[in-house]
Structure formats: structure tokens, C-alpha cells
Amino acid sequence: MNSEKSKSPLRDKSYAFAIKIVKLSQGLVSERKEFVLSKQVLRSGTAVGALILESEFAASKADFVNKLTVSLKEANETEYWLMLLHDTGYLSIQDFSSLQPECKELIAMLVASIKTSKK
Numbered sequence: 466m467n468s469e470k471s472k473s474p475l476r477d478k479s480y481a482f483a484i485k486i487v488k489l490s491q492g493l494v495s496e497r498k499e500f501v502l503s504k505q506v507l508r509s510g511t512a513v514g515a516l517i518l519e520s521e522f523a524a525s526k527a528d529f530v531n532k533l534t535v536s537l538k539e540a541n542e543t544e545y546w547l548m549l550l551h552d553t554g555y556l557s558i559q560d561f562s563s564l565q566p567e568c569k570e571l572i573a574m575l576v577a578s579i580k581t582s583k584k
Contacts, residue, residue, distance in 0.1 A: 475574050476521075479514030479536075482567050486510030486543070489560065499555050506546035512539040513571060530582050537575040544568045 486507060493503035513536050520532035547565050550556035556564075 473517075473521075475571075475578060476514065476517055478567070478574065479517050479571055482564075482571060483511045483514045485564060485567070489556075489564065493550070493555060497555055502546060502550055502553075502555065506543060506550065509539045509542040509546060510568075512536070513543065517575075526582065530579060533575055533579050533582065537572065537579065540568060540572045540575060544572070 487510075489510075490503045490507035493499040493506075516532050516536035516539060520529050520536070523529035523532055544565065547556065547561060547568060551558070551561040551565075
């Protein structure tokens with residue numbers, strides 16, 4: 466995003482996570498010559514933040530909750546791809562140990578936001 470800190474920790478964390486996912490995908494393609502799983506994790510990992518940003522311009526409360534719910538699904542899918550990449554030897558334990566907790570944190574933040582919004 467820009468150098469100025471936004472007022473949304475969820476937006477900031479999802480954007481920083483997306484940057485790491487892009488770099489991961491680039492490394493998988495250039496260094497490991499892995500082209501299929503890298504596209505999957507790239508798609509889902511960057512969709513999390515895109516949907517969060519979309520939710521800020523939702524047409525209604527229901528639309529807002531829907532966008533966050535889809536973002537949550539993408540975060541869960543990203544966690545799956547990270548586990549698969551790790552368990553198949555494409556992702557080092559160091560990278561997995563860095564990315565997986567961040568993904569879980571985004572999931573927890575999204576769950577909390579959705580619950581709060583439904584009240």
C-alpha cells in the first residue's frame with residue numbers, strides 16, 4: 466500500500482501477507498520450477514486482501530459480511546496450499562513457519578470481524 470499506515474490492521478496484514486505470497490510464488494517458479502501449486506497459492510493468497518479491500522466499499526452490511534466470508538474461504542484455501550507445499554518439499558520449514566502463522570492470524574481476524582459484523 467502506501468507508506469502511510471492505514472487505519473485497518475486487517476487490510477495492512479493481508480497486504481503484507483500478499484507480498485510474501487507473491488515472492489513465494491516467484492521463488493517456486495524460478496528456483497523450483499513449480500508452476501501449478503505456485504499459481505494456486507498465489508491466487509488464493511492475494512485474493513484475501515483484495516476481498517478485504519472490496520469489503521470496505523460494500524453496498525450493504527450483508528455484502529460486507531459476504532466479502533469477508535469469501536476472504537476467509539480464500540485464507541483457508543491458502544493455508545491448505547501452504548501445508549501441501551511444505552509436505553511435498555517445495556516449501557522449507559523456515560518459510561512454512563513464517564507464513565502459516567500469519568495465515569492463521571488472518572483467519573482469526575476475519576472470523577472475529579465477521580462475528581462482530583453479524584451482531
